[in-house]
Amino acid sequence: xxxxxxxxxxxxxxxxxxxxxxxxxxxxxxxxxxxxxxxxxxxxxxxxxxxxxxxxxxxxxxxxxxxxxxxxxxxxxxxxxxxxxxxxxxxxxxxxxxxxxxxxxxxxxxxxxxxxxxxxxxxxxxxxxxxxxxxxxxxxxxxxxxxxxxxxxxxxxxxxxxxxxxxxxxxxxxxxxxxxxxxxxxxxxxxxxxxxxxxxxxxxxxxxxxxxxxxxxxxxxxxxxxxxxxxxxxxxxxxxxxxxxxxxxxxxxxxxxxxxxxxxxxxxxxxxxxxxxxxxxxxxxxxxxxxxxxxxxxxxxxxxxxxxxxxxxxxxxxxxxxxxxxxxxxxxxxxxxxxxxxxxxxxxxxxxxxxxxxxxxxxxxx
Amino acid sequence: xxxxxxxxxxxxxxxxxxxxxxxxxxxxxxxxxxxxxxxxxxxxxxxxxxxxxxxxxxxxxxxxxxxxxxxxxxxxxxxxxxxxxxxxxxxxxxxxxxxxxxxxxxxxxxxxxxxxxxxxxxxxxxxxxxxxxxxxxxxxxxxxxxxxxxxxxxxxxxxxxxxxxxxxxxxxxxxxxxxxxxxxxxxxxxxxxxxxxxxxxxxxxxxxxxxxxxxxxxxxxxxxxxxxxxxxxxxxxxxxxxxxxxxxxxxxxxxxxxxxxxxxxxxxxxxxxxxxxxxxxxxxxxxxxxxxxxxxxxxxxxxxxxxxxxxxxxxxxxxxxxxxxxxxxxxxxxxxxxxxxxxxxxxxxxxxxxxxxxxxxxxxxx
Numbered sequence: 139x140x141x142x143x144x145x146x147x148x149x150x151x152x153x154x155x156x157x158x159x160x161x162x163x164x165x166x167x168x169x170x171x172x173x174x175x176x177x178x179x180x181x182x183x184x185x186x187x188x189x190x191x192x193x194x195x196x197x198x199x200x201x202x203x204x205x206x207x208x209x210x211x212x213x214x215x216x217x218x219x220x221x222x223x224x225x226x227x228x229x230x231x232x233x234x235x236x237x238x239x240x241x242x243x244x245x246x247x248x249x250x251x252x253x254x255x256x257x258x259x260x261x262x263x264x265x266x267x268x269x270x271x272x273x274x275x276x277x278x279x280x281x282x283x284x285x286x287x288x289x290x291x292x293x294x295x296x297x298x299x300x301x302x303x304x305x306x307x308x309x310x311x312x313x314x315x316x317x318x319x320x321x322x323x324x325x326x327x328x329x330x331x332x333x334x335x336x337x338x339x340x341x342x343x344x345x346x347x348x349x350x351x352x353x354x355x356x357x358x359x360x361x362x363x364x365x366x367x368x369x370x371x372x373x374x375x376x377x378x379x380x381x382x383x384x385x386x387x388x389x390x391x392x393x394x395x396x397x398x399x400x401x402x403x404x405x406x407x408x409x410x411x412x413x414x415x416x417x418x419x420x421x422x423x424x425x426x427x428x429x430x431x432x433x434x435x436x437x438x439x440x441x442x443x444x445x446x447x448x449x450x451x452x453x454x455x456x457x458x459x460x461x462x463x464x465x466x467x468x469x470x471x472x473x474x475x476x477x478x479x480x481x482x483x484x485x486x487x488x489x490x491x492x493x494x495x496x497x498x499x500x501x502x503x504x
Numbered sequence: 505x506x507x508x509x510x511x512x513x514x515x516x517x518x519x520x521x522x523x524x525x526x527x528x529x530x531x532x533x534x535x536x537x538x539x540x541x542x543x544x545x546x547x548x549x550x551x552x553x554x555x556x557x558x559x560x561x562x563x564x565x566x567x568x569x570x571x572x573x574x575x576x577x578x579x580x581x582x583x584x585x586x587x588x589x590x591x592x593x594x595x596x597x598x599x600x601x602x603x604x605x606x607x608x609x610x611x612x613x614x615x616x617x618x619x620x621x622x623x624x625x626x627x628x629x630x631x632x633x634x635x636x637x638x639x640x641x642x643x644x645x646x647x648x649x650x651x652x653x654x655x656x657x658x659x660x661x662x663x664x665x666x667x668x669x670x671x672x673x674x675x676x677x678x679x680x681x682x683x684x685x686x687x688x689x690x691x692x693x694x695x696x697x698x699x700x701x702x703x704x705x706x707x708x709x710x711x712x713x714x715x716x717x718x719x720x721x722x723x724x725x726x727x728x729x730x731x732x733x734x735x736x737x738x739x740x741x742x743x744x745x746x747x748x749x750x751x752x753x754x755x756x757x758x759x760x761x762x763x764x765x766x767x768x769x770x771x772x773x774x775x776x777x778x779x780x781x782x783x784x785x786x787x788x789x790x791x792x793x794x795x796x797x798x799x800x801x802x803x804x805x806x807x808x809x810x811x812x813x814x815x816x817x818x819x820x821x822x823x824x825x826x827x828x829x830x831x832x833x834x835x836x837x838x839x840x841x842x843x844x845x846x847x848x849x850x851x852x853x854x855x856x857x858x859x860x861x862x863x864x865x866x867x868x869x870x
Binding site: 297 | 665669
């Protein structure tokens, strides 16, 4: 058990945005939300999954929809208070704490805001170990935990409580509500016990995010050393470095879909990497060949600062590293790949772990 | 106070379908639902608005969406039990009874099913005195009563509880949920007190429906006498009689929109009436000139049986009377016309009461 201070918030937001693989929101917005909440309500207690009791009761909190909309359509501030009040009373159980659903610049921070506002602890785990675009793409789902009763709210005062027979219906109904509310909403979901968290959570993800953030922000090393540390901390691979020369986007259905093309810098000018995304980066092709694919993580960072580059901030001329990280083992099971593998997203590809594509392809591990 | 028996159900379903102005569902389906519920749970108590107490608590029940979908996507049977259980507990008040939101073959019967299932009384009133396609088109809305907390459920086990700052948002969110659930849903809405009902309800509508049904089903009179009685009971006008020669439809957005063209029979062969509908009949033009318009009622009945013809059962060759009835006075106020007048539905017309178009146009009152 320890308390999260302002420095921890800054590091976690940055590291979680890195693990967000392009999704999960802008870390600057997330950080400002959390710092403002800490300033008003005091520091937030972080518990490891070992420190909670089996029958403790938790609800996760997140922002749903296209992250690029959140930038312009800012929450009013009372959304999560209304969500936790109404959902808690609907379920009729006393709340012990909260936890993030996914990594990402905003969605790592929202539960910290909620924990501060309600004076409850945050658990050092999430339900993805990265970010994914749909509600059922959660390790808890793989173990049969229902995302409902869940609540969806907006800044205009609307709130919905949704109960469904399965998490695919939850995704459909919550998505329809989110689109109607203006392509972005606030949600409380996956009400669960301490036992559920111990079994299904991706443990230590808040601490890992913090460590990544510390490496990125360290002023003691040069960029090459920092990149090396970053890949060591995440067991990741350096796939490519280059300049963004094209970004295609399609905002239909409340998602931020598209493809970014990255051309090699001088010495690699003939090479290119294309990264396909739906809120999050899903597939990376290098000169046409797939080098990394969902559920493994494809992370873009700024070439100079190593700051993560979210899919909504992709733009022509930006110079980036493309990195590949192995996903949590829960995603590499049969049910895991059914839920978030390449075929679910419409790519006719068998999943090949990044350890294999890199061993085969011979890309340089920094 | 009295009890509704099987004959009363048959009459009410038919009369309410007549007042449904083409919407509110098929009376045969509605009747079968209610008769089945009465058979299982016993007769339903009907109370007049005078017989309820000011602080009694009521929730209305209805089917939402395109009525034509309901025919194929039949409710499972427990939708309203789930709705009233979850919504009642969410609001935290003991329920006294229920009442219909609108007239119509199905939506007059749903509250009878609920009353039978829950063993609670039905109030002899509704919120329209006819049928309308959207949730805020309710006399209670004109007096500032909120439609929420409301519940939306489907036959697959999904349920949503919606709370909004105003009834236009309720319409948007409940419509989005209904479309996602398959263009038809079951809803509980406009939780209100006995005082609200006394102030805002369209009183005696269940009894009026029953009287209309009795006239239509009477075996003692010929069709001309029955039509005369029908118009007397409803203060209505005979606008036209003819044969349907064209039906255009558009099912987008969970509505049943379109236009039906009716050509005169032999002696009127040169004349035609076009009726524009969105679930309900909204505008009637005779030879191009508007002869009746929302919120006044435009009712189509079979030429031989006088049975009401719903918009989803319109088809080529059917011979019909077109009748026009004055609406409840609450709809003819400034706020009433803002809410359901021709302009709300996109017609650039000032509302002219049917009494005036008929005095001017000189259509024969039978």
